[in-house]
Amino acid sequence: MPAAAWLAAAPLFAWLALFVAAPALIILAYSFAQRGTLGGVVWEFTIANYAAALDPTYLRVLLRSVVMAGATAMLCLIAGYPVALYMGRAPQRWRGTLLMLVMVPFWTSFLIRTYAWLTILKSEGALNGVLLAIGIIDAPVAMLYTPGAVLLGLVYTFLPFMILPLYTSIEALEEPMLEAASDLGAGPWRTLRKVILPLTMPGIVAGSLFVFVPALGLFAVNDILGGGTVDMIGNVIENQFKGGARNWPFGAALSVLMMAVFGVAMAAASRSSRLRGLSP
Amino acid sequence: MRLLPLTVVAVLAAMVSACQTGAPKADSIRLFAWSEYVPQSVIDGFTAETGIEVSYETYSSNEEMLSKLVSGAQRYDLIQPSDYTVQALIREDALLPIDWARVPNFANIGAQYKNLPHDPEQRYSVPWMSGSVGIVVDTDKVREPVRGYADVFQEKHRGRIVVVDDSREIVSWAMATLGRGPNEVTPQILAEVRPVLERWLPLVKVYDSDSPKTALLNGDVDLGIVWSGEAAILHEEDPKFRYVLPVEGAHRFLDTLAIPKDAPNPHGAMKFLDYVLRPEVSAKISEEFPYTNPNLEARKLLSAEQLANPASYPPGDPQLVGFLDIGPAAVDIDKLITNLKAAG
Numbered sequence: 001m002p003a004a005a006w007l008a009a010a011p012l013f014a015w016l017a018l019f020v021a022a023p024a025l026i027i028l029a030y031s032f033a034q035r036g037t038l039g040g041v042v043w044e045f046t047i048a049n050y051a052a053a054l055d056p057t058y059l060r061v062l063l064r065s066v067v068m069a070g071a072t073a074m075l076c077l078i079a080g081y082p083v084a085l086y087m088g089r090a091p092q093r094w095r096g097t098l099l100m101l102v103m104v105p106f107w108t109s110f111l112i113r114t115y116a117w118l119t120i121l122k123s124e125g126a127l128n129g130v131l132l133a134i135g136i137i138d139a140p141v142a143m144l145y146t147p148g149a150v151l152l153g154l155v156y157t158f159l160p161f162m163i164l165p166l167y168t169s170i171e172a173l174e175e176p177m178l179e180a181a182s183d184l185g186a187g188p189w190r191t192l193r194k195v196i197l198p199l200t201m202p203g204i205v206a207g208s209l210f211v212f213v214p215a216l217g218l219f220a221v222n223d224i225l226g227g228g229t230v231d232m233i234g235n236v237i238e239n240q241f242k243g244g245a246r247n248w249p250f251g252a253a254l255s256v257l258m259m260a261v262f263g264v265a266m267a268a269a270s271r272s273s274r275l276r277g278l279s280p
Numbered sequence: 281m282r283l284l285p286l287t288v289v290a291v292l293a294a295m296v297s298a299c300q301t302g303a304p305k306a307d308s309i310r311l312f313a314w315s316e317y318v319p320q321s322v323i324d325g326f327t328a329e330t331g332i333e334v335s336y337e338t339y340s341s342n343e344e345m346l347s348k349l350v351s352g353a354q355r356y357d358l359i360q361p362s363d364y365t366v367q368a369l370i371r372e373d374a375l376l377p378i379d380w381a382r383v384p385n386f387a388n389i390g391a392q393y394k395n396l397p398h399d400p401e402q403r404y405s406v407p408w409m410s411g412s413v414g415i416v417v418d419t420d421k422v423r424e425p426v427r428g429y430a431d432v433f434q435e436k437h438r439g440r441i442v443v444v445d446d447s448r449e450i451v452s453w454a455m456a457t458l459g460r461g462p463n464e465v466t467p468q469i470l471a472e473v474r475p476v477l478e479r480w481l482p483l484v485k486v487y488d489s490d491s492p493k494t495a496l497l498n499g500d501v502d503l504g505i506v507w508s509g510e511a512a513i514l515h516e517e518d519p520k521f522r523y524v525l526p527v528e529g530a531h532r533f534l535d536t537l538a539i540p541k542d543a544p545n546p547h548g549a550m551k552f553l554d555y556v557l558r559p560e561v562s563a564k565i566s567e568e569f570p571y572t573n574p575n576l577e578a579r580k581l582l583s584a585e586q587l588a589n590p591a592s593y594p595p596g597d598p599q600l601v602g603f604l605d606i607g608p609a610a611v612d613i614d615k616l617i618t619n620l621k622a623a624g
Binding site: 035036037038039040052055057058060061064122123124125142144145227228229231236239240241242243244245246247248250 | 340341343344346347349350351368369371372374439442445446447448484485486487488495498499500607608610611613614615618619621622623
């Protein structure tokens with residue numbers, strides 16, 4: 001790269017070094033230290049934290065988290081793709097408004113929106129009230145504090161993260177491609193399957209990562225809507241810092257393990273794009 | 281992408297300004313306390329009288345407080361640790377001895393709250409509020425008497441129970457049913473406790489330490505094992521909520537105020553201590569947060585109704601044991617509960 005380009009990219013590299021690389025390295029260093037009495041770490045090298053983290057207890061929690069985050073990404077894709085398709089194919093003058101509507105929820109704090117679900121889903125809440133009134137159920141259904149409630153909360157939280165990259169790739173579709181498909185006799189369904197889906201694969205991969213990665217480590221939604229019964233790896237890590245164990249090095253080791261899962265997911269995503277020849 | 285540099289500048293500017301407002305003023309104290317535990321009216325009253333500004337930062341667990349304290353990112357003049365945390369802080373020589381000559385109102389604290397095992401020489405901590413952990417029952421929905429932990433964790437109560445989300449608390453209840461005190465945590469006892477908890481935990485609907493009363497008020501559950509202050513508020517809302525100290529054995533917690541060793545303004549902190557120990561100020565705290573007030577002079581100012589609330593002032597004023605610091609055994613407890621929850 002020429003000097004000017006380096007200079008232009010310098011803020012980005014500084015940002016990455018300061019806010020991504022440095023914290024990750026601190027966590028890595030902590031994960032090899034020992035537990036301090038009041039929290040914090042004592043700088044004596046050990047690999048005991050990793051030995052403890054590879055216990056089936058924590059691997060089971062990690063597996064459950066991967067399943068939940070994967071299901072969240074899948075449901076977001078199923079719910080988000082038609083929306084993105086509609087937005088991307090809508091008349092140009094509407095697209096800005098539609099995009100705005102996707103962003104509107106961000107105007108309210110994510111925690112407040114999650115607490116709102118609490119009032120909708122609780123036994124004496126709005127949803128049970130409506131279902132009782134129209135006679136679909138005879139007694140309130142326990143919806144809150146279940147894995148289903150957590151999944152609903154996760155999908156709700158991350159749906160925009162799926163829609164936006166999908167929209168970008170759908171909007172970039174070139175009209176002649178679709179016309180060609182139609183001229184060559186492909187119906188709408190076939191065009192979607194054979195032309196639109198493959199061409200928007202980068203958006204699908206990016207959206208899935210944008211949802212999967214943060215969903216894996218989230219703990220607030222599971223706490224509020226799961227009532228502590230659907231703990232994911234984020235809750236267990238949080239507990240090492242804010243719970244009675246005061247075990248920072250162990251929390252750090254679990255975080256490194258979680259980052260390893262991210263690494264695998266990223267590698268799989270970039271491999272799948274490369275195989276299709278869609279990205280360098 | 282043109283927005284990125286702008287965003288960077290904005291974030292950095294925000295951080296710089298946050299640091300600037302973080303600098304201590306000439307006469308101010310920095311209070312680091314539990315959320316929902318210090319009434320704003322008390323803070324305002326102190327500032328109006330002494331001219332000392334109070335910045336009030338909050339946390340939701342002792343360990344969260346310790347994390348920030350240990351990191352050294354911010355120095356505090358007053359912290360609000362619970363009994364076992366006071367003990368750990370004293371052991372690490374992290375607290376400043378209080379100059380009792382500057383805190384004459386300490387005399388208002390009842391003798392039964394002084395020289396307790398976590399601060400045997402009574403040098404470092406001022407009792408704030410005490411409470412117990414016990415059973416709260418919605419008597420409209422649960423007709424049969426509930427006297428202890430064993431009555432709560434019954435198959436017929438599956439999916440109707442809320443408990444505080446605190447591993448050590450949960451383990452201590454199971455220990456009580458085996459006749460053990462809450463501080464005898466050894467690997468052998470944890471092994472004995474395990475089968476009990478294996479039966480209990482699948483029955484629990486909600487784990488919530490911050491506001492366990494919510495699930496009861498919302499009608500999502502019918503019984504709970506909660507902080508006595510939460511039960512007292514429930515009882516005030518609706519007398520159908522009854523508080524019971526478990527027959528197998530209950531324990532109490534005592535929250536305190538203490539001054540960290542590196543406090544920038546210890547004299548201001550001691551003025552605050554003396555202020556909150558005044559009977560009329562302490563009574564105001566009780567009004568908002570109905571725990572057991574260790575300030576006996578303040579208790580005289582409470583209404584008959586407040587004193588009759590069995591969750592705030594259990595009949596017979598039983599003297600219960602508190603948690604002590606159990607050191608690394610806390611790691612074993614955390615692992616046990618994580619393991620049992622993950623299996624469910």
